[in-house]
Amino acid sequence: MSRSPLLLSLAAAAALTFAAPVYAQDPGHVVVAIYRVAPGKQMEFLKWMATREAIDREAGVGATQWYAHMSGDSWDYVAISPDVDDATSDKIDEMTRKRGLKAGPQGGLEFRAMVASHTDTLAAGPLTAAQMVDRASKP
Template identity: 50%
Template sequence: MRHVIGKFVWLGLMLATPVAFAQSTSAAKEPPRAVISLYRVAPGKHEAFLKWMADRDAIDKQLGLPRAQWYAHFQGDSWDYVAIAPELSAAQQKKEDDAAKAKGLTTGAKSSIEFRQFIASHTDTVAFGPMSVSDMVTLINTP
């Protein structure tokens, strides 16, 4: 049963992602940036981690900010979740922080410490994208 549910979730994510990230970068000088985060959650902390992240996702939704696309581990490597989100501008980040504070959620250094109670390890990588491979060729050939 678990494998059937996992396959359904994975299929849904695979189908939703291209729609959520469909955009062209050919008109932009600077390509968009995304933050790719891999999470290995501490044993027994998965539900609490997801609820913590869902509270923050709800703020982004409420504010109309770009939201992360989440992937749940099915098989293979040892990560539990991957989130891919557009990089927020300083103004968007401030808007998000102000809304979190208004809802009684932590921000800044305190939030970072709170977050770590759920995590065995994680990495964040800033990347260009999403963009097509043609856009990447244009990017590397632009002086």
């Protein structure tokens, strides 16, 4: 295994570990997103995300935790956010449109103009290693 994927895996694991105070005691689902921002689009991307994050907060969605790249692999940001249901997602889209912002497919196209690549992964957590052992031990 090359060092870059290993470092990214360790960073994601550390991020999930330190996310514990934000979420409830009972582990839920989170979305772990890794972003590589397009050249020259850093500030535009951050402002776009901050605007959407404010709408999420107004809709009652828990805070996203952001991690900025310092060294190692080629990602720029890792974000860990609550996984929302369809009804909440629809509510967020409606609130976004009411502010004159793009949502849905149009919002997706606007977003993709700012990123070179990104991945979204659904994960369970946050969990301790002992909790994962306990879960894996149950039939």
